[in-house]
Amino acid sequence: MPIYEFYCDHCNTIYNFFSRSVNTEKLPLCPRCKTVTLRRMMSLFATISATREDAVDDDMPPLDDARMEKAMEILARDADKIDEDDPRQAIDMMRKVSKEAGLTLSEGMEEALARIEKGEDPKKVEEEMGNVFENENPFVMEGKRVKGSKRPRPAVDETLYDL
Numbered sequence: 001m002p003i004y005e006f007y008c009d010h011c012n013t014i015y016n017f018f019s020r021s022v023n024t025e026k027l028p029l030c031p032r033c034k035t036v037t038l039r040r041m042m043s044l045f046a047t048i049s050a051t052r053e054d055a056v057d058d059d060m061p062p063l064d065d066a067r068m069e070k071a072m073e074i075l076a077r078d079a080d081k082i083d084e085d086d087p088r089q090a091i092d093m094m095r096k097v098s099k100e101a102g103l104t105l106s107e108g109m110e111e112a113l114a115r116i117e118k119g120e121d122p123k124k125v126e127e128e129m130g131n132v133f134e135n136e137n138p139f140v141m142e143g144k145r146v147k148g149s150k151r152p153r154p155a156v157d158e159t160l161y162d163l
Contacts, residue, residue, distance in 0.1 A: 006038035071101035
């Protein structure tokens, strides 16, 4: 009997729903807003000792479970076809999987990938831009900035609702 997580963009809240069977299609209405259909999230896993807040990454937006599954299927299907000596193929795969998952690459990541696509040595790019990679989330959701966003981290409603 699974528990699914859903996100309401309107009230910026994560909700948990209990299902008596595996149900990957149903999208409930927001318990608070009553009229907004929730978006399924990729579940976050944590160790037993971690609190719920410890398990959530401040910089990552909620992920759509169905889109993420499709992106992972593409990655699993196509990853072995990539020539390891051609970084452009890996970049194409990264862009394809990110797009399918509903994520876009951050400005810093886009700059780094563009430099590599133009033929610069990936090690040189990493050496010069390492601080960007350490200080910037490489992904944003649906074209929105995440890091530095004025939107606070989503609230978590601890109630377990029926799906």
